[in-house]
Amino acid sequence: MVDVSVQGLEIGNRTFGPDLFLILGPCVIESEELTLRIARKVAAVSEETGIPVIFKASFDKANRTSVHSYRGPGMDAGLEILAKVKKETGLPVISDIHIPAQADAAAEVLDVIQIPAFLSRQTDLLLAASRTGRVINIKKGQFQAPDDMEHAIKKVISAGNSRIMLTERGVSFGYQDLVADMRSIIKMKRFGFPVVFDATHSSQFPGKGAGRSGGDRSFVAPLAKAAVAAGADGIFMEVHPDPDHALCDGPNCYHLDHLQHLVLVLSAIRKVVSSGTEQFSEPVLKKMDETPDILKEKLQKIKLIVFDVDGVLTDGRITFGSREIEIKSFHVRDGHGIKIAKRSGLNIAFVTGRSSEVVGKRAEDLGIERVYQGMWDKRPALAELMKDLQLLPEEIAVVGDDIVDIPLMRRVGVSFTVPEASEEVQREATVVTQHGGGRGAAREIVETILKAQNKWEQAMARYYE
CATH class of the missing domain: 3.20.20.70 (Aldolase class I)
Incomplete structure (x- = not known):
């Protein structure tokens, strides 16, 4: 639900x-x-x-x-x-x-x-x-x-x-x-x-x-x-x-x-x-050729998560205030999830079609250095990330919600999208999250990947000490 x-x-x-x-x-x-x-x-x-x-x-x-x-x-x-x-x-x-x-x-x-x-x-x-x-x-x-x-x-x-x-x-x-x-x-x-x-x-x-x-x-x-x-x-x-x-x-x-x-x-x-509404449920597999075991094998290889921003880390809405102020809303649990991912050894990048000071501020807050804004064609950003981090396509997961994300989704090991995404994107995605964009989807994705890599329990251990 x-x-x-x-x-x-x-x-x-x-x-x-x-x-x-x-x-x-x-x-x-x-x-x-x-x-x-x-x-x-x-x-x-x-x-x-x-x-x-x-x-x-x-x-x-x-x-x-x-x-x-x-x-x-x-x-x-x-x-x-x-x-x-x-x-x-x-x-x-x-x-x-x-x-x-x-x-x-x-x-x-x-x-x-x-x-x-x-x-x-x-x-x-x-x-x-x-x-x-x-x-x-x-x-x-x-x-x-x-x-x-x-x-x-x-x-x-x-x-x-x-x-x-x-x-x-x-x-x-x-x-x-x-x-x-x-x-x-x-x-x-x-x-x-x-x-x-x-x-x-x-x-x-x-x-x-x-x-x-x-x-x-x-x-x-x-x-x-x-x-x-x-x-x-x-x-x-x-x-x-x-x-x-x-x-x-x-x-x-x-x-x-x-x-x-x-x-x-x-x-x-x-x-x-x-x-179950406040828990991070198992994601929904969208491709008929994917089984939980096959997906787990793919997730175990992931070293980089590439997030779109609008509609993935936010609910997609943008509020314009006076003096050209742009307001976006981010979920604290998504931010915490991204921090857990970084501490667990995963690389994180933001690649977004829009340019916004708010995105830069959010990236700085989370310690994300690899931020690409104003890129409606996102393929050059992916190519640069693969070169700089010396990664293969199967070592990358992409999270997107609109048609501009499809080229990246087709070029990586695992692709995620959110329930609000367009039908075209949902057909392309390997996984559709249970939680919506800006409402826990990023946290759910991090948890899914780290559990497949047997790192989740270790990541949680510090909170129980």
Whole structure:
């Protein structure tokens, strides 16, 4: 899982995110009695598992496949029922709106206003929801790429509200089918907002049900587990005591009686994933002809690590202040890792396309003498390093994140890149790190190389004396 910092949202009297939370309830309000029954069960599951829950139910399913399908009780009656759920169970509530005129009335009851996937680009709807000041859950359209959500986010923020969640609910895969791309979770988390995975609608077959959507609820639990493992902050599931007779989306609805067991499993997965986010995990091999043993043999030969700077030792962002001041952010653990590498006998060089006083200062701070700046063609720097240090190509590792680094990556023994790198670079790299650029990738690389060379324990010994 990529370690991305996400801030939690205060909803009601609880914080939702970055720890695991759930959005649970029926697809649509079928009746007051049934809605309260489901809400009580959901609240009990939350109490017994310790996982915070937002109760969901639609008051109007305006996008049903057939004109004859049940839509719900309508906004006024539906909000009245949701207010009763909120009062009796203490759970915050969420529902979707479809036109801007519904926003203010919905905000009188709802803690979270949901923007349906089909309407995720509707500017007026997003602005109206934003102006209520409520938390806004934007469901990514089945037709949208994860990066497209930047525009929806900016629309909400432009109206003065940054209390946002993003929900992945599957992407269209041909006709009447969806596929769940777990990379979407990782990509959307980079926006810095909690990301929710909708396990029930990702199990849907849109329109494939004789005038209604079909689905396969057996997909729900496996997809939810995978999403938590991929780093989802929340899981959205529609639950019902009798899914086969639910009035909306029954085929992909999860059985209420099975909910608590699944929630406990999701919680356990989350704990395992979270416990490893601050550790330096094994890197990901990208080339199919590489095995751990072959990689270890290559790493044992490394005597020089050549680092790109922007996007590798930083997160790639550059801030320009007044009087031409350029600001970059470096991670202290990366710096410590580089110092450990030097003490363990590895040579270090920086080769970067940009020129910056900040890079020179960082190199001086770390005791790096071999610094090449303003070199978009980095091959001459590599040739000079090989000559000065009398090294063979297989004794060099290169770390890069963009296409200008590919020529060097092709000329050395081992090439590393970071998860944020372009697809072209990831295809070229031997290894993609678990940690991001400027967030521990350099430390991870040093540790990987020194462990392969049986030097890590010795390097650590000085800290235990």
